[in-house]
Amino acid sequence: MSTDKRIKINQLLSTHAPGVVYLSSWLVQQGYSLDLQKRYRNSDWFTSIGTGAMIRSGDKVGYEGALYALQKQAGLYVHPGGKTALSLLGKSHYLELSANKVTLFGGQQEKLPTWCKQHDWGVKLDYHSSSFLPANIGLVELELKTFSIKVSSAARAMLECLFLAPKHQELIECYQLMEGLNNLRPNLVQDLLENCTSIKVNRLFMYLAEKANHNWVKHLNMDKINLGSGKRSIVKNGVYDPKYKITVPVELANGEL
Template identity: 60%
Template structure:
């Protein structure tokens, strides 16, 4: 291999943190042809983990390094959300990561690349694509070793849990999470609720916040949050909450 090509690959490998996946689309934009990448592969500089994805030789792929590539190289809004985000933030004792489950959210038009979906990660990936919340609010930067990821903040993460309820997420568990969120910022929560397009999520969030009695709830401007019209029944046998026009499980309404 020529000195020029060796210097180029060294520059490439040093341009991203250790453990990060290199996307072919990003590499092409940065002047690395498929032919050149195959040469680097033969020279054992890099190896493929699937069509369109490469790793630095010696690095072991994990879902965090793959997510970093999707966020930073592909400019996707895919991020850890729901209970996974809460676990990463240390906000809940429901450590979903310890059960080998990871919840990711992305926009309604965003799909996980085939290499990501087909790769055998050490955790099970549960991916949900939805635009019930805009992709540019309610996220925060979290350090993950040598690099940082955008993850849902506490308020957005709970809303994502509520979005999955009641079929994929128990409402009583959501309420227990809400109990621990006593230091949310009202302005931040207000912005998320005003931007949220899911009537179910908004009604449940406000119902739970009021039921818990957090101080920040007093500063919410409910008149600015559109809650839709008509009743919403989340299950057949439950308790009807007239203020928010929702039917919730008896175990939730009786929870103390």
């Protein structure tokens, strides 16, 4: 390999943190042609992990490194959400979390690329593409060892949990998570609820927040939050709550937790 090409690869590796995925399309934008990338792979600087994605040879890369590439290089909003985000933020330490499943959310038009879905990250990626919340509201930057990624804030993560309930997540567990969120910022909660298009999520969020008796609830402007009309049967054989017109589990309604 020529001296110029060695200098170029050294510049790339010295300015980017280890543990991340490199997208071929992004590298082209940075001045690394497809031919040059091929030479780097042949020289064992990089190892392909699927079409359009590479890692440094010998580098250990987790799913976080894949998200780094999707967010920082591809400009996607795919991010850890729900229980996974709460766990990363240290908000769910008292709940048992699945060590082999990571919950991800992304915009309605966003899909995980094939290389990301098929590569073995050591965990299962449980991806949900939706538009019930705007993609750019309520995300926070989480500092990891050598780089950072965007994850859902605690408030957004709670809404994502309720989006999955009750089919993919138990409401009892959602309440246990809500109980720990006593310091949410009312203005962010207001912004999220005003922009949330799921009536089910808004009603459940307010029901659980009031049940947990959080102080920040009184600072919300309910007139601006869309709670829809009509009844919603969230679970079968539950208890009807007349205020939010939802049917919730008996144990939750009666406090038998």
